[in-house]
Amino acid sequence: MALNIKPYNGYIPVMLCIGMYLAGVSCDNDNGNDIAGPIEDMSFQTDVAPIFSGSCGGAGCHVGSSQSGVNLTSYQQVMNSSGQQYGRPIVQPGEPGDSPLVDKIGPEPEYGQRMPMGRAPLNNSQIQVIRVWIEEGAINN
Numbered sequence: 001m002a003l004n005i006k007p008y009n010g011y012i013p014v015m016l017c018i019g020m021y022l023a024g025v026s027c028d029n030d031n032g033n034d035i036a037g038p039i040e041d042m043s044f045q046t047d048v049a050p051i052f053s054g055s056c057g058g059a060g061c062h063v064g065s066s067q068s069g070v071n072l073t074s075y076q077q078v079m080n081s082s083g084q085q086y087g088r089p090i091v092q093p094g095e096p097g098d099s100p101l102v103d104k105i106g107p108e109p110e111y112g113q114r115m116p117m118g119r120a121p122l123n124n125s126q127i128q129v130i131r132v133w134i135e136e137g138a139i140n141n
Helices: 011-026 044-055 075-080 100-105 124-135
Strands: none
Protein backbone atom coordinates (compact mmCIF):
# COMPACT_ATOMS: atom_id res chain seq x y z
CA MET A 1 0.00 0.00 0.00
CA ALA A 2 1.52 3.24 -1.13
CA LEU A 3 0.92 6.45 0.74
CA ASN A 4 -0.04 9.39 -1.35
CA ILE A 5 1.60 12.27 0.55
CA LYS A 6 1.63 15.63 -1.15
CA PRO A 7 4.51 17.99 -0.36
CA TYR A 8 3.58 20.85 1.94
CA ASN A 9 4.40 24.14 0.29
CA GLY A 10 3.47 26.20 3.36
CA TYR A 11 7.12 26.37 4.39
CA ILE A 12 7.84 28.95 1.68
CA PRO A 13 5.96 31.80 3.40
CA VAL A 14 7.53 30.83 6.72
CA MET A 15 11.03 30.90 5.21
CA LEU A 16 10.32 34.25 3.56
CA CYS A 17 9.22 35.70 6.89
CA ILE A 18 12.32 34.40 8.63
CA GLY A 19 14.55 35.79 5.89
CA MET A 20 12.88 39.19 6.05
CA TYR A 21 13.22 39.24 9.83
CA LEU A 22 16.92 38.38 9.66
CA ALA A 23 17.51 41.02 7.00
CA GLY A 24 15.72 43.59 9.14
CA VAL A 25 17.66 42.89 12.32
CA SER A 26 20.95 42.98 10.47
CA CYS A 27 20.21 46.46 9.09
CA ASP A 28 20.14 49.59 11.15
CA ASN A 29 18.59 52.77 9.88
CA ASP A 30 21.52 54.82 11.14
CA ASN A 31 22.41 56.95 8.12
CA GLY A 32 24.37 54.12 6.50
CA ASN A 33 27.31 54.49 8.86
CA ASP A 34 27.02 51.07 10.43
CA ILE A 35 30.00 48.88 11.06
CA ALA A 36 29.75 45.34 9.75
CA GLY A 37 30.90 42.55 12.00
CA PRO A 38 32.55 42.77 15.39
CA ILE A 39 34.25 45.99 16.37
CA GLU A 40 37.80 45.59 17.57
CA ASP A 41 41.24 47.07 17.04
CA MET A 42 40.01 50.63 16.62
CA SER A 43 42.55 53.05 15.23
CA PHE A 44 42.62 56.65 16.44
CA GLN A 45 43.82 57.95 13.07
CA THR A 46 41.59 55.78 10.87
CA ASP A 47 38.42 55.42 12.93
CA VAL A 48 38.18 58.05 15.67
CA ALA A 49 39.85 61.20 14.27
CA PRO A 50 37.55 61.30 11.20
CA ILE A 51 34.52 61.34 13.50
CA PHE A 52 35.98 64.28 15.42
CA SER A 53 36.98 66.22 12.31
CA GLY A 54 33.61 65.63 10.64
CA SER A 55 31.40 66.43 13.62
CA CYS A 56 33.36 68.49 16.14
CA GLY A 57 35.07 71.15 13.99
CA GLY A 58 34.14 74.65 12.97
CA ALA A 59 33.76 77.97 14.71
CA GLY A 60 33.48 77.60 18.45
CA CYS A 61 34.06 73.86 18.36
CA HIS A 62 36.76 71.42 19.47
CA VAL A 63 38.80 70.76 16.30
CA GLY A 64 41.31 73.48 15.63
CA SER A 65 40.67 75.15 18.96
CA SER A 66 40.01 74.44 22.61
CA GLN A 67 36.54 74.96 24.04
CA SER A 68 35.71 74.32 27.71
CA GLY A 69 39.13 72.67 28.06
CA VAL A 70 38.53 70.22 25.21
CA ASN A 71 40.53 70.06 21.98
CA LEU A 72 39.94 67.13 19.63
CA THR A 73 42.40 68.16 16.90
CA SER A 74 45.03 65.46 17.52
CA TYR A 75 45.63 62.42 19.67
CA GLN A 76 47.85 64.36 22.10
CA GLN A 77 45.31 67.15 22.43
CA VAL A 78 42.48 64.67 23.05
CA MET A 79 44.47 62.88 25.73
CA ASN A 80 45.54 66.18 27.35
CA SER A 81 42.02 67.65 27.34
CA SER A 82 40.34 68.05 30.69
CA GLY A 83 36.70 69.07 30.47
CA GLN A 84 35.98 72.10 32.63
CA GLN A 85 32.55 70.81 33.60
CA TYR A 86 33.91 67.43 34.70
CA GLY A 87 37.22 68.61 36.14
CA ARG A 88 39.15 65.62 34.80
CA PRO A 89 40.55 64.20 31.55
CA ILE A 90 37.86 63.52 28.98
CA VAL A 91 39.27 60.07 28.15
CA GLN A 92 39.82 57.43 30.82
CA PRO A 93 41.67 54.66 28.91
CA GLY A 94 39.94 51.32 29.34
CA GLU A 95 36.90 52.97 30.94
CA PRO A 96 34.42 54.35 28.40
CA GLY A 97 31.69 54.51 31.05
CA ASP A 98 33.88 56.82 33.16
CA SER A 99 35.05 58.98 30.25
CA PRO A 100 33.46 62.45 30.06
CA LEU A 101 33.86 62.33 26.27
CA VAL A 102 31.46 59.39 26.04
CA ASP A 103 29.06 61.05 28.46
CA LYS A 104 28.95 64.28 26.40
CA ILE A 105 28.15 62.51 23.13
CA GLY A 106 25.42 60.41 24.75
CA PRO A 107 21.75 61.37 24.87
CA GLU A 108 21.70 62.78 28.42
CA PRO A 109 25.09 64.08 29.57
CA GLU A 110 25.71 64.70 33.24
CA TYR A 111 26.68 68.33 32.55
CA GLY A 112 25.53 70.77 29.90
CA GLN A 113 24.24 69.89 26.45
CA ARG A 114 24.84 66.88 24.27
CA MET A 115 27.69 67.32 21.81
CA PRO A 116 28.17 68.20 19.07
CA MET A 117 26.30 71.40 19.87
CA GLY A 118 24.17 72.80 17.08
CA ARG A 119 24.65 69.73 14.90
CA ALA A 120 23.07 66.32 14.52
CA PRO A 121 24.16 63.95 17.28
CA LEU A 122 26.66 61.25 16.47
CA ASN A 123 24.95 58.08 15.32
CA ASN A 124 25.12 54.86 17.33
CA SER A 125 27.92 53.43 15.18
CA GLN A 126 30.11 56.51 15.68
CA ILE A 127 29.53 56.46 19.43
CA GLN A 128 30.37 52.75 19.49
CA VAL A 129 33.65 53.36 17.64
CA ILE A 130 34.69 55.92 20.27
CA ARG A 131 33.58 53.66 23.14
CA VAL A 132 35.49 50.66 21.77
CA TRP A 133 38.62 52.76 21.13
CA ILE A 134 38.56 53.93 24.75
CA GLU A 135 37.78 50.41 26.00
CA GLU A 136 40.78 49.10 24.08
CA GLY A 137 43.00 51.55 25.97
CA ALA A 138 42.66 54.71 23.83
CA ILE A 139 46.01 54.07 22.17
CA ASN A 140 47.56 56.19 19.45
CA ASN A 141 47.43 53.83 16.51
